Amino acid sequence: MRILAAGDHFVRPSLIREAVSQELSRTGRELPEFAELTLPWPHEPFGPVAEVREASGTEDQLLGALAGVSVCVTQMAPFTERVFAASPALRFVAVSRGGPVNVDLAAATRHGVRVSFAPGRNAPAAAEFAVGLTLAAMRRITAADAELKRGVWRGDLYAYEESGGELGGATVGLVGYGAIGRIVARVMRAFGAQVLVADPYADRAAAEADGVELVELDALLSRSSVVSLHARLTEETHHLIDSRRLRLLPHGAVLVNSARGGLLDHAPLPELLRDGALGALALDVYDIEPIPADWALHDVPNVITTPHLAGATRQTAHRAAAITASEVGRFLRGEEPAHLANRDVLAAGRP
Incomplete structure (x- = not known):
């Protein structure tokens, strides 16, 4: 042998x-x-x-x-x-x-x-990373860090219109409820968030036992101020979150994708971020990896990027x-x- x-x-x-x-x-x-x-x-x-x-x-x-x-x-x-x-x-x-x-x-x-x-x-690692990206996006942690390292004290981020939100009391939508999604749900609920789940293959009784609400995808997007993607990439889920569905999100919502880049249609994102319809975007995965030098989101505000590290x-x-x-x-x-x-x-x- x-x-x-x-x-x-x-x-x-x-x-x-x-x-x-x-x-x-x-x-x-x-x-x-x-x-x-x-x-x-x-x-x-x-x-x-x-x-x-x-x-x-x-x-x-x-x-x-x-x-x-x-x-x-x-x-x-x-x-x-x-x-x-x-x-x-x-x-x-x-x-x-x-x-x-x-x-x-x-x-x-x-x-x-x-x-x-x-x-x-990699479920524990990926779940922890998704929560980290969510907190960084909601509270502008990486942006404030980068500014301070340039010598700029961003006290204006304490202004009401610039300050972030909290997970406690927020509605968090999880797209996909496998091993990673279930860990993320537990952590989000520990923060005090209401958790919605969209997954056609999830067991309703198990989801209810976990304290999450199983809903259709469009309803989840319409109700959630934070959305995190945890689905597998298949022909069925390619561009699952497309232009129409992105516009269902409440104004200023936070979107996190640490699953697979192909789940998300990237084309509408720059416009949605610039006009504030999307409050923040955190990505660990991309439609093209590594991302090119002329990537459309490089100079767009309120974007957090990491190089496919969730499971590392x-x-x-x-x-x-x-x-x-x-x-x-x-x-x-x-x-x-x-x-x-x-x-x-x-x-x-x-x-």
Whole structure:
């Protein structure tokens, strides 16, 4: 048995190797032979590789490391049709992220390779970051910091018309109610906010038990002074918050997106911010990443930007490695992975 730890500079190969070794030691299994590959992300942006998106490195790099490998644990490696076709020994790929977008699942199934992923690995980190962005936007924390560092004391921000609002007593709308959204809801309610949720897949009874109100998206936007996006990006949710829906927001509302850039139509945002219809915007994700030098929002007021950092904690990296190591343990024991992404592969009958 040979396992490839195809890590990067966040989920390091050493973290993967250590997590898998601990998992297998607990079950008394003999430790396998490990191979390691370090991909360039995040020092180099991820992007499309052949038919997969959000991958790091090249097919040739991966193929050079996959010789004789049965199991691969990775975050970003590009598992394409070409890679699967050239890797006959491969049986299992454990992806240490919330969705296996760097894997051609149809190709994996055709070649009899099971693929798992790691849902919730960054939920605490991403939820905390979303709350941080919300507070920074509402209270102009980053703008005041930047001005003070330039030597400008912005006492005018204490003026009534310039001062921000509070979460206590506010209506906060969450678009998406998965693992991240549920943590954000708990924190917002602890501040004293009323929380609305729009998610067609959310369980109404569970939402009510959490103390949130499940509503349609248009109603959420019309009622919320703060809106935070936490949905997955699919064909169904692309530009879910479009020009029409942006104009449903109450005047001066705060909008936060730390989920996926494609959820939000960016074209109307400069105008809405300049005329005050949108009071503040906080973004960690973008329609184009990295954002270009001539990005339309660079010189627009009341915009907070961070470079896709919501999940960037050391705890996330360790959780990612631990979740995938558990999946490797299940696979080697002949069990079905807990988070199998291509269930059709089970019908193929390949061990």
